[in-house]
Amino acid sequence: MADQSQRAAPLRLGSVAPNFKAVTTKGDIDFHEFIGNNWVILFSHPDDFTPTCTTELGAFAKLEPEFTKRGVKLIGLSANGLKSHHDWIKDIDEVTGSNLQFPIIADADRNVSYLYDMIDYQDTTNVDEKGMAMTIRSVFIIDPNKKIRLIMSYPATTGRNTAEVLRVVDALQTTDKNTVNTAINWTPGDDVIIPPFVSTEDAEKKFGQVRVVKPDLQGARSSLGHYSPNKESEKVFFSYCTPWQYDDREPLRSLQKDGRRSNDLSHHYCQCIKVTGWEIGLAGESDRNG
Numbered sequence: 001m002a003d004q005s006q007r008a009a010p011l012r013l014g015s016v017a018p019n020f021k022a023v024t025t026k027g028d029i030d031f032h033e034f035i036g037n038n039w040v041i042l043f044s045h046p047d048d049f050t051p052t053c054t055t056e057l058g059a060f061a062k063l064e065p066e067f068t069k070r071g072v073k074l075i076g077l078s079a080n081g082l083k084s085h086h087d088w089i090k091d092i093d094e095v096t097g098s099n100l101q102f103p104i105i106a107d108a109d110r111n112v113s114y115l116y117d118m119i120d121y122q123d124t125t126n127v128d129e130k131g132m133a134m135t136i137r138s139v140f141i142i143d144p145n146k147k148i149r150l151i152m153s154y155p156a157t158t159g160r161n162t163a164e165v166l167r168v169v170d171a172l173q174t175t176d177k178n179t180v181n182t183a184i185n186w187t188p189g190d191d192v193i194i195p196p197f198v199s200t201e202d203a204e205k206k207f208g209q210v211r212v213v214k215p216d217l218q219g220a221r222s223s224l225g226h227y228s229p230n231k232e233s234e235k236v237f238f239s240y241c242t243p244w245q246y247d248d249r250e251p252l253r254s255l256q257k258d259g260r261r262s263n264d265l266s267h268h269y270c271q272c273i274k275v276t277g278w279e280i281g282l283a284g285e286s287d288r289n290g
Contacts, residue, residue, distance in 0.1 A: 011117060011148055011151065014148065015147070016146050016147060017032075017035070017142045017146050018115050022106070022107065022112055023105070023106050024105050024106065025089065025103050026102075027103075029105075035142060035146055038071055038073045038144060039073070040075065041074050041139065041140070041141055041142075041169075042142065043060070043077070043137070043165075044078060044118040044138045045057065045076065045135065046078065046120070046126055046134045046135055047078060047126075048080045048084045048088040049084070052159045054092055056137070057104075058092050058095065058096025058097070059096070061092065061093075061096070062096070062098050067169070070166075070170070070173060071144075072169055074102035075102060076102065076103070077118070078107065078134070078135055079107050079113055081108050085106055089104070118136060120133045120134055120136045120155075120156060137154035137155070137158070137160055138151070138153050139153075139154075139160065139165060141165075141172065143172075150168055150172065152165075170187070170188050174192065178192070179206065181195055
């Protein structure tokens with residue numbers, strides 16, 4: 001467990017991601033130069049050659065093509081040396097069937113780990129052979145302006161959900177591009193929400209045809225969505241989303257564990273959820289129990 005006196009100043013959403021120079025499995029980097037004009041996911045794992053970390057790195061490697069499609073670069077980190085990382089990558093690929101290509105930072109001196117407050121302050125067993133604290137499972141999503149947009153922190157004992165990391169990237173990029181919010185469990189193709197500060201008139205100007213709704217509850221219909229109205233209330237719906245192309249050859253099915261998956265985007269069933277008096281349709285699989 002780390003000494004609390006060494007703890008870095010807290011990083012907040014909207015903070016500029018601290019710059020650093022580091023040695024990685026792909027060579028030396030300047031972090032801000034590495035970001036360039038891309039989105040970046042910087043994530044740490046506690047230790048090389050450990051079961052949970054091996055499954056995580058393999059999962060990130062398998063999803064890397066999907067992150068790349070979204071203009072996102074991956075970079076991992078742990079408090080291990082460079083040789084350990086290189087040797088471990090061979091194990092990751094063998095065990096998980098991946099082809100890990102993204103860089104992993106060798107942070108044995110903990111410089112980056114302290115800078116990003118990744119050090120474990122609670123688990124006394126998460127230490128190296130010298131008794132130095134290792135890292136937790138941190139995730140930082142950083143935008144092309146080098147601003148921190150999302151932070152996740154998991155204890156060493158708990159593996160992450162890489163599909164959720166991809167989902168929140170989609171949500172961040174969608175809300176950046178359009179003046180909308182995303183609801184709980186949102187995935188691309190689902191309906192989105194018009195924020196209260198956007199008037200119906202402005203929504204019509206930006207998105208075209210709209211349906212006037214209850215002013216404090218405005219729903220946005222994706223191009224895949226099916227509108228299922230509650231006749232007792234009014235809503236605003238518009239179509240803007242680009243259909244998300246699914247491919248069973250790619251590891252995206254885990255994103256749709258609740259049954260909303262489609263390989264044929266021409267037919268969809270409508271599943272409705274009621275939210276304080278109004279309903280919103282969700283696009284999903286076409287052949288769902290008939």
